[in-house]
Amino acid sequence: MxxxxxxxxxxxxxxxxxxxxxxxxxxRLLVESGARVVLQARRAERLEALVAELGADNVATVTGDVRDPAAATALVRLANDTFGRLDSVVLNAGIGMYGGILDRSDDDLTTMMRTNVEGTVWGARSAVQAFRESATGGDVVIVASVAGLRGGADEAVYAATKFAQVGFAGALDREVRTDGIRVTAICPAGVETEFAIGAGRTEGDPSLADYLRPEDVAHAVVTVLAQPRRLRTTQWQMWSMGQGS
Structure with a gap:
């Protein structure tokens, strides 16, 4: 059963x-499932559009750059100030730039490393602190990548950041499980989004038709959060039927 x-x-x-x-x-899928969401990104106008679509009773937003620890603190504070609690955090912010090890500028690589790794660490730290203070447990979901399980050519630095996320998730799970905090790394293969467009991907590329859809990964996020509290999924690897593994 x-x-x-x-x-x-x-x-x-x-x-x-x-x-x-x-x-x-x-x-979108979380609000459809009855949850309330606290959203953070750098583009305020897009966040405002989501509030208009999903309803101000269901959504609170704050702009911020995940490379800044203060952004993580602000996100947790907004959840508590607006809805009185925080049950889960989905650390999804990330960027990708493809190319050989010498093909990207120092600034490009620094931005990618800081966004993907530091952004994950700061968000997890703030959430864990909130979960421990409330003593009710919680979920930390990290959207990583299959690139963090096996790297490929022309993505060495990107893969390194994803390996860091997967390793961080595994270690954090061992650290906070006894506090009732579950940690999951969701590792999708390529997803058809604006991710890396102009930085290794081309908009309209026919190969993107074989990729996962954002809704596929969203389904995984909601499934993980809806698990009975007696169990946890520490890693979820996802491929579309059109992608070779």
Whole structure:
């Protein structure tokens, strides 16, 4: 008999990188599932559009750059100030730039490393602190990549950041499980979003038709959060049927 799903109605989920792609799709599906969401991204106009679409009763937003620890603090504070609690955080913000090890500028690589790695660490730290203070447990979901399980050519630095996320998730799981905090790394293969467009991908490339959709990964996010509290999924690897593994 399958495990019963938890009712997410009334739960509060914070999402980084929420203005497009996987973050935006996750926000929609979570609100559809009865959750309230606290969204963070750098593009205020896109966040405002989501509030208009999903309803101000269900959504709170704050702009911020995940490379700044203060942005993580502001996200958690907004959840508590607006909805009185924080149940889960989805650390989705990230960037990708493809190319050989010598093909990108120092600034490009620094931005990618700081966004993907530091952005994950700061968000997790703030969430864990909030979960421990409330003593009710919680979920930390990290949107990583299959590139963090096996790297490929022309993505060495990107893969390094994703390996860091996967390693961080595994270690953090061992650290906070006894506090009732679950940590999951979701590792999708290529997803058809604006991710890396102009930095290794070309908009309209026919090969993108074989990729996962943002809604596929959003489904994984909601499934993980809806698991009974007695169990946890530490890693979820995802491929479309059209992608070779």
């Amino acid at each position: 399958p495990a019963e799903a938890r009712d997410l109605t009334g739960t509060v989920v914070a999402i980084t990188g929420a203005s497009a792609g996987i973050g935006e799709a996750s926000a």
